[in-house]
Amino acid sequence: MTAADFADQLKTLDATLRNIEAVLDLDRLRQDKAELEQQASAPDLWDDQARAQQVTSKLSYVNGEIGKLEGLRRRLDDAHVLLELAEAEDDPGALAEVGTELASLHKAIEEMEVRTLLSGEYDAREALVAIRAGAGGVDAADFAEMLLRMYLRWAERHGYPTEVYDTSYAEEAGLKSATFAVKAPYAYGTLSVESGTHRLVRISPFDNQGRRQTSFAGVEVLPVVEQTDHIDIPENELRVDVYRSSGPGGQSVNTTDSAVRITHVPTGIVVTCQNEKSQLQNKASALRVLQARLLERKRQEEQAKMEGLKADAAGSWGDQMRSYVLHPYQMVKDLRTEEETGNPSAVFDGELDDFIEAGIRWRKQREREDGSA
Structure with missing residues (x-):
């Protein structure tokens, strides 16, 4: 040039x-x-x-x-x-x-x-991320744990503080579910494009015949509730259960009934927190997660009402959005944006920025198209 x-x-x-x-x-x-x-x-x-x-x-x-x-x-x-x-x-x-x-x-x-594309109502907020193992048995549980590490490494690379509220361990390996917070401004707007179903294809390390296995995990991203949101939850709408924590932990984590499970009776939403030593701390963290879920439910209901559609509080969970293929070739591909890489190891180590940026641009483009329709 x-x-x-x-x-x-x-x-x-x-x-x-x-x-x-x-x-x-x-x-x-x-x-x-x-x-x-x-x-x-x-x-x-x-x-x-x-x-x-x-x-x-x-x-x-x-x-x-x-x-x-x-x-x-x-x-x-x-x-x-x-x-x-x-x-x-x-x-x-x-x-x-x-x-x-x-x-x-x-x-x-x-x-x-x-x-500059993060201008949604809640985009500037911190984020709550929930990961759940889907179809695929022990491989899905292992995949859920891989995704948890991936997002925590991504946050670490950016210097964003995180706090894990709950980890429910599967029997053989991996996680049934996990919930954590990313405590940085615009974490919700940035990570919200990660919501959906993630798919892993690999030779299963848990199959003694070395067969290829496809497994799934769901990722849900919610905005952290702030005092201005007015999410009031009457005590009579809550059922609070305490139990002993399970899985790895410190000497007092697994020996006292410090874990808390809160059920919101009107909606059936259940949240748990077991990673703190104190029952009061776990209850406070669980309430924060419940408020975030109720805020998201309220947002979706309002959006559905505007569009004249019935709300579906779990809509994002059914959308398969990214595939991680480790066999017979190496590739991670976003099914919405077509963004892809041949280096899955780097992605699982937290190198997600290209996928997240492509997702934000894709979402903004769809908003523009919907607005001009």
Whole structure:
């Protein structure tokens, strides 16, 4: 490519980045940072641990967003200076360096642009993720555990705090179900495209004849409930059972009746939490999950009413959305977006960003099409 081609690319990237800075409102982010820093420096901050964690989590997120935007702007300005030097000195090596940097910048700015597509009512919230083993016996339970690790690794890669509320272990291997929270702003908007049925094809490690096995697991992503949601649950609508935790745990986890199961009688929704040592902590965590499920149910009912359709609270569970094939070839493919990779190991180790970004773009495109229909 010529210097003129690179100059055109720089102009396009600059316009895209300016649009991102405007949509994400960089000035407002800087104001939020100043306010959060003031809150974080309060001497009584940790008197309320839940609020303290919320403040520090938001501050970390805002710092990250500002750092990304300012970093991209510096790189773009540096690339512009490097291009001018390459032209002035007629230096092919420097020109090639500009090309490499522009390719890297294009990908980074494209990734940042995805954040501007998260404008749904609950997109800015933290996320609750529930994983359940489906058809496939012990392989499905093992697959559910693989998915749990995959999402926790994804969150770890991004520096997002997580908290596992419940893990129900299967008899032979793996998990029957698991529920965890991703405590970062926009975690719900980002991960909501992961809802649906995931499918694994492989040679079963649990089959002594080495046969190929297909198994399924369901992923459900919910927005964390906030105080403004007004999800009131009368005590007489709840049935609370306590029992002894099962599976791996500390010395007091498995020896006391600390695990809690809450049934919401009117809807039949059941949630459990057993990962804390205290029965009160487990009950509080279970109530948070129940409120999130009821909020999602309310949202779906309102959406169904607007569309003149009957609500289906479990709609996303029946939608097969991604296949993970380990035999006879290696491939992970999203069935909605056609995004795919030949490296399943990397995906199971948390490299999900390409799939998530493609899913967000796909969802936004469908919203536009529905709006113009």
